[in-house]
Amino acid sequence: MNSNIFNAIGLGTLDPGILFLVLILLVIVLLVLVIIQGNRFKKLEKKYNKFMQGKEADSLEDEIIGLFHDNRMIRSENEKNRKDIIDINRRMARTFQKVGLHKYDAFNQSGGKLSFALCLLDESDNGVLLNSVHSTDGINYSYSKDIKAGIADVELSGEEKKALDMALDSVNRR
Structure with a gap:
């Protein structure tokens, strides 16, 4: 086979069978x-x-x-929950969290420990101390005393002091 194109690129003497096999192989690949x-x-x-x-x-x-949209809703609910938790924590600081109860027999009678001193304190150790004294004749006398920062506004009896100390220590016992 004599071709001017093959002669121009220097392949004029190439066997057409070899060229055909190379082209078939290239098509298969x-x-x-x-x-x-x-x-x-x-x-x-x-x-x-x-x-x-x-x-x-x-x-x-x-x-x-x-x-x-769901992400926005979750974020807004999360923000609302965060504000609610802050509000709850703020309110909790003013609630009674510490309790001290001391029962005693006011007049050493054989009737049992019917008298008691009850101390209720908030987070800042502010609150009230209630003392209920049960007498031998069945009459009950009740007293209340204000507590500010863990200190009473008036002098406390021994039983009241025990109730106050129990309330102040109640956080450590949890």
Whole structure:
């Protein structure tokens, strides 16, 4: 075979059979590459279709918008909960958290320990001390004393002091 093009590029003496075999081999290699790329594309397409399918065939955009909406709701609820917790903690500081109860027999009678001193304190050791004295004739006398920062406004009896100390120590016993 005599070709001007082959002569121009220096392949004028090339056997056409060799050229045909090389071209067939090149076509086979390209065909294998196309098949491999086709398989990769099908796998990628399956992943893409699976990814694009949302619940009940919703679009991915709708799913993302829904997630953003849910995220906003969660953030607002979280902020509300945080404010509520701060409010609860603020209120808790003023509630009675420490309790001291000392029961005693006021007149050493055999009737048992019917008298008591009860101390109720908040977080700052402010509160009240109640003393209930049961007498031998069945009459009950009750007294209250203010407590500020763990100190009574008037002098305390021994039983009242025990109740106050129990209340002050009640946090350590938890």
